[in-house]
Amino acid sequence: MPVSPFPDDAQRQASREAKRKAVLLAAVRMFNARGFHATSLDDVAASLGISKPTIYHYLGTKDQVLLECVTFGLHQLLEAAETARRQPGTGLARLRTFLISYARVNMEDFGRCVIRTGEEMLSPESAERFRDLKREIDAALRALIREAVADGSMVPVDERIAAFTFAGALNWPARWFDPDGPESAQATAEHMVDLLIAGCTPR
Amino acid sequence: MPVSPFPDDAQRQASREAKRKAVLLAAVRMFNARGFHATSLDDVAASLGISKPTIYHYLGTKDQVLLECVTFGLHQLLEAAETARRQPGTGLARLRTFLISYARVNMEDFGRCVIRTGEEMLSPESAERFRDLKREIDAALRALIREAVADGSMVPVDERIAAFTFAGALNWPARWFDPDGPESAQATAEHMVDLLIAGCTPR
DNA sequence: GAGATGATTTACTGGAGAGTATATTGCATT
DNA sequence: AATGCAATATACTCTCCAGTAAATCATCTC
Numbered sequence: 001m002p003v004s005p006f007p008d009d010a011q012r013q014a015s016r017e018a019k020r021k022a023v024l025l026a027a028v029r030m031f032n033a034r035g036f037h038a039t040s041l042d043d044v045a046a047s048l049g050i051s052k053p054t055i056y057h058y059l060g061t062k063d064q065v066l067l068e069c070v071t072f073g074l075h076q077l078l079e080a081a082e083t084a085r086r087q088p089g090t091g092l093a094r095l096r097t098f099l100i101s102y103a104r105v106n107m108e109d110f111g112r113c114v115i116r117t118g119e120e121m122l123s124p125e126s127a128e129r130f131r132d133l134k135r136e137i138d139a140a141l142r143a144l145i146r147e148a149v150a151d152g153s154m155v156p157v158d159e160r161i162a163a164f165t166f167a168g169a170l171n172w173p174a175r176w177f178d179p180d181g182p183e184s185a186q187a188t189a190e191h192m193v194d195l196l197i198a199g200c201t202p203r
Numbered sequence: 204m205p206v207s208p209f210p211d212d213a214q215r216q217a218s219r220e221a222k223r224k225a226v227l228l229a230a231v232r233m234f235n236a237r238g239f240h241a242t243s244l245d246d247v248a249a250s251l252g253i254s255k256p257t258i259y260h261y262l263g264t265k266d267q268v269l270l271e272c273v274t275f276g277l278h279q280l281l282e283a284a285e286t287a288r289r290q291p292g293t294g295l296a297r298l299r300t301f302l303i304s305y306a307r308v309n310m311e312d313f314g315r316c317v318i319r320t321g322e323e324m325l326s327p328e329s330a331e332r333f334r335d336l337k338r339e340i341d342a343a344l345r346a347l348i349r350e351a352v353a354d355g356s357m358v359p360v361d362e363r364i365a366a367f368t369f370a371g372a373l374n375w376p377a378r379w380f381d382p383d384g385p386e387s388a389q390a391t392a393e394h395m396v397d398l399l400i401a402g403c404t405p406r
Numbered sequence: 407g408a409g410a411t412g413a414t415t416t417a418c419t420g421g422a423g424a425g426t427a428t429a430t431t432g433c434a435t436t
Numbered sequence: 437a438a439t440g441c442a443a444t445a446t447a448c449t450c451t452c453c454a455g456t457a458a459a460t461c462a463t464c465t466c
Contacts, residue, residue: 161395167375170371192364
């Protein structure tokens, strides 16, 4: 099915979205590789063979670019939480499912960016939106823990401490995981999660 | 015992050291509070009522200031490892002792800075020294895990994964722990560590 | 074909802040 | 007194880069 060289509105829209996404991906990869402050928008533009004002055309200021990156990553995590929530099985099994997805997202481009981005890098307004989204993830994680304890599949724990401990352990791969390392992302994620919940099974 | 207003060499040396340390502490606190890139040396100097060249006099470039900060924090961690190593008791008990100290250091000024500092913030040479020291900590942690498994006080685990998991979980408080929060630093550290090693006791 | 609209560029401005040259003061040694 | 070193300041330079103004080119619409 050949595409007409005269795009209609939908194609136009799709092309715009594709470009937007390409810029975002180039930016997030560079931010992860060299750090946000060590990356100029000129660098990002050059890596795509375009010029800086084009980035402004599609995404806006550097602050907005970063906010888009972390928002995307945080949406991936939120989605993982919702998917796990709908899963059948015990509360602990659902928690495990979520934690594995959580770890995996943090090994990918946008998740890594979420972890490596400190609030002080964003404008006060963007930092607030960033914080709000992170709070949602935290709430989802705590809810899954609470439900696992409630249905007896998990030993009683302090919800706050457990959430921070699990999240911290599974955030860290954003800093050290190497896809060319000894274990695959999936295997590494399962391995870590099983170590974390080993002490949480009753009896 | 009144001190003569004419300092001898030792006093002179001590005063110099005290000033060096004061600058370092002011810097690390500001780096933690506002981020490294959002903190200028002029800011640090102003907070001490001095001027930027004085910082250069005592510590050198901004890169060197940051390297000193993280080196100090990493030495605290290394010391904690050595102390735990000399402790009596089972391998798991020694590991637990170390992990608690590790968590506590990461809640203090210099430890927090270690966690919040990415390699891309340092010059290539400083980043290499940073990496080397972090590798030493990792080696110490793995050794403690290995010994705990060897003497049977800890269930067999993948040393690499366990080290990353524990370290990640206990690094994270650098980002969220609040000394004015519901639990003291010590209690929080113990709480997290006990959750982490709950699954590691045999049987 | 005459504008309106979108995509993209070149070329600039403005500000921040790292690092330095140079001056000043003062004690310390001879 | 003369010289030298330690401590500190003022005032500058130089670079980098975010953000913008204005121009160009290409379509689509009427």
